[in-house]
Amino acid sequence: MPIAILKERAVARIAGADAAHFLDNLLTARVPGEPGAARYAALLTPQGKIVSDMIVLATEGGFRLDVPRLTLADLVKRLQLYRLRAKVEIGVLEDLAVAVAWGGASPLVDTLAYDDPRLPALGRRFLLPAAEASEIGAVPEEEWQAHRIALGVPEGGMDFLYGDAFPHEADMDQLGGIDFDKGCYVGQEIVSRMQHRGTARTRIIPFAVCGRPPAEGTPILAGGKTIGRLGSGTPGRVLGLVRLDRLEDARAGGHVVEADGAALVPERPGWVSFAVPGTAGGEILA
Numbered sequence: 001m002p003i004a005i006l007k008e009r010a011v012a013r014i015a016g017a018d019a020a021h022f023l024d025n026l027l028t029a030r031v032p033g034e035p036g037a038a039r040y041a042a043l044l045t046p047q048g049k050i051v052s053d054m055i056v057l058a059t060e061g062g063f064r065l066d067v068p069r070l071t072l073a074d075l076v077k078r079l080q081l082y083r084l085r086a087k088v089e090i091g092v093l094e095d096l097a098v099a100v101a102w103g104g105a106s107p108l109v110d111t112l113a114y115d116d117p118r119l120p121a122l123g124r125r126f127l128l129p130a131a132e133a134s135e136i137g138a139v140p141e142e143e144w145q146a147h148r149i150a151l152g153v154p155e156g157g158m159d160f161l162y163g164d165a166f167p168h169e170a171d172m173d174q175l176g177g178i179d180f181d182k183g184c185y186v187g188q189e190i191v192s193r194m195q196h197r198g199t200a201r202t203r204i205i206p207f208a209v210c211g212r213p214p215a216e217g218t219p220i221l222a223g224g225k226t227i228g229r230l231g232s233g234t235p236g237r238v239l240g241l242v243r244l245d246r247l248e249d250a251r252a253g254g255h256v257v258e259a260d261g262a263a264l265v266p267e268r269p270g271w272v273s274f275a276v277p278g279t280a281g282g283e284i285l286a
Contacts, residue, residue: 001101001102001103002101002102002103002139002143003138004101004138004139004141004143005098005138005141006144007141008068008157009067009068009098010067010068010069011064011065011066011093011098012064012067012075012090012093013062013063013065013089013090013092014063014064014065014088014089015062016087016088018086018088019063019089020033020063021086022082022088023056023063024182024185025183025184025185026043026079026186027042027043027056027185028041028043028044028167028172028177028178028179028185028187028188029056029176029178029179030182031058031063032056032057032058033058034058036057036058036059036113037057037058038058038116038117038125040053040054040055040117040118040172040175040176040177041053041054041056041177042167042172042177043079043186044167044191047187048166048167048190048191049165049187050156050162051074051078051162051163052067052071052072052074053172053177054066054068054075059112062089064112068157070157072092076090076091093127094130095129095131096127096130097128097130098125098126098127099125099128099133099138100123100125100126100144101123101124102121102123102124103123108136111126111128112127113125114126117176118176119151119153121151122147122151123147145232145234149206149233149238151269151271152267152269152272154170154171154204154231155232156170158216158232159204159232159239160204166191166202167191168195168202169200169204170204171272173200174271174272201243201244201245202241202243202244203241203274203276204231204239204242205239205240205242205266205267205272205276206237206238206239206240206266206267207238207239207257207264207265207267208236208264208265208267209233209236209237209263209264210263211236211262212233212235213233213235213238214230214233214260215230216230216231216233218230218260219259220242220264221257221258222246222253222258223253225246227242227243227250228240228241228242228243228246228247229241230259238264240259242266244274244276244277247276247278248277250277251277251278266278266279267279
């Protein structure tokens with residue numbers, strides 16, 4: 001059973017008497033109540049775009065935020081601005097590393113462990129001392145990324161851009177990252193409007209591709225028009241941020257969908273509830 005160290009992840013700590021209330025007022029999903037439970041969530045801009053997504057882990061002493069290292073500094077800065085008079089401590093735990101195991105029971109003990117709340121097949125994650133990370137016999141992180149891509153799950157910084165994407169575009173509504181019946185949070189009005197009006201036309205979906213996919217950021221074309229851009233990929237499959245209405249028009253018009261000359265065939269993960277043009281509504285991924 002493989003285990004990988006996620007070097008591009010970091011850990012923040014939120015503690016204090018008001019920690020749960022503080023996070024609930026800011027994040028897209030309710031924070032977990034029981035130690036060891038985890039939730040997928042995000043902090044948004046007032047305009048509803050993703051500042052940072054994260055996995056929120058409840059602990060005996062507060063919360064640990066499993067976040068992209070790319071967004072850590074901006075996230076902490078914004079949380080500190082929102083703190084005001086709340087009894088909250090905000091910090092970075094630089095001595096912790098994030099690991100993930102998938103395909104079976106975890107071999108790690110004496111660590112903070114939690115199931116990935118986005119999708120069971122993503123496995124079990126761990127927070128462990130950074131000094132011990134090199135001693136656990138981990139496989140290359142690329143193997144974990146290939147597993148994630150095979151499941152069709154987006155990753156921020158590769159498949160969508162922080163500060164630019166809405167939660168629906170990053171499939172957060174499909175992966176348990178939004179509570180539509182919770183109280184107010186930053187950016188809620190925009191997210192609720194997209195949900196209730198059904199205006200989320202841009203989505204991240206997987207495409208089958210022959211061989212190694214083109215580079216991240218390559219435009220997705222159909223009939224000479226740009227309909228999206230590629231994200232992360234592995235031989236045989238690549239994720240892409242695409243306008244579903246334009247994909248539908250392309251399929252109806254008999255246009256080949258391609259990126260840098262490579263033909264792309266849209267696929268529909270089994271965990272999504274929206275239709276993907278060209279897949280006949282079928283669920284083709286577990």
